[in-house]
Amino acid sequence: MEFLPFEKAYEIVMNSAFETETETISFTCCLSRVLKADIISDMDMPPFNKATVDGFACRRVDLGAELELIEVIPAGNQPQKRVSEYQCSKIMTGAAIPEGADMVFMVEDSSVLTSGKVKFAGSSSKNNISPRGEDIRSGDIILEKGRFVKPQDIALMAMAGCTSVKVNKQPVVSVISSGNELVEPSDKPGLSQIRNTNSYQLMAQIERAGALGRYLGIVPDDEALTYSIIRQAISQSDVVLITGGVSMGDFDFVPSVLEKAGVKILFSRINIQPGKPTTFGLHEKALVFGLPGNPVSSFIQFELLVRPLLCKMTGYQWNPVILNLPMEDSYSRKTVDRRALVPVVITKEGKVSPVEYHGSAHISAFSRATGIISLPEGKKSVERGEIVSVRQI
Ligand code: AMP
Ligand code: MG
16 A cells, blocks of 8 residues: 655645635634635725824923813813914823824823923923824725634724625534444443543634634434435535544554445555544545554544645635644654654743653644654754744644
8 A cells, every 4th residue: 555755645634625615704703714806995094193192282481381271182182272382282092183183291200380381391201192093094905815813803803894704615524433432522432442532622623713613413324324424414515524444454444435335535645744544535525534543643633634625615724833842852663664753742841842742642742742843754853942833822
């Protein structure tokens, strides 16, 4: 059987991506969605010369003189009076600067004299004015097509009055776990049974990637049942993830069932650890992954292959966060025939330390990991102090 280099598998998956359709939704619902069109500001920000502190608006040349108070300007009110020589207006943060004034000195730097006049009592003062259009100009593109929407972006949409937003539809991803030994988390496993962890981990990964997960349940190691759930999944989703049943055991018949269901298998082995039996195929209605049964392998293959695919399908050019940091100690492995992905933590000192784990079923160790490092084929060890690229997970 052919063991595909990881880069080749990645290329095959990414070349299979199709873009989801467009929909228009409320800006309040578009967190973690991807913009299908640029968003343009319909106004300058700030829209007027704005006071950035509570204080007194005056002419800088008059600073130090006793100033006549001519007006109080709350935020939201249009100033009514021009500030002339030896005059000032009391002004609140966010209010428009009155004509004639070229600065605002802070309340904290002022003293009000018994005469009612106001005097600057500080040693120096900034202008404390944010000029019209300083942040944004009307007509500026404030958010670009392809953007993965963050909470701060929603503030920009609100600012620009952009209440309906064009986005890509979320890819619908079906999740199935296969295995006679599996029970649901709410059940107590019997002898020789374990709880299904993969499906719930995958559902969370799908959500984090901005896609829509649909959990279809556990399927026992039975060809006919596996066939029917796979057919169902394909008919109602863009991407299908089935975990388990892709290894070489007597009951691992997911790949053959996929073929029977009309899936054209493009690869079924990657030269990587963990995740060697990762399988990928095309159906005219959906892209299908057979992910390894072990939870760590399933997690890692989702991050490496499925997440970039889901992002591409929504028009988002996602790049994982990668930090280049030194190893705390040396690390070596026994065999070098495959690319290895090693879970690591970053220490308080900013050094990289592999988590000690017993392999790809050891989820308690893996949950401590905050990143993974990659050792290519042929690389046996990394030395203490060597700079490695840590991919955040
Ligand atoms: P398999 O790929 O079906 O041979 O499974 C490999 C290993 O992963 C076995 O130890 C399974 O019990 C375990 N496994 C398979 N599916 C799951 C799952 N959904 N949750 C947790 N462990 C699983
Ligand atoms: Mg199994």
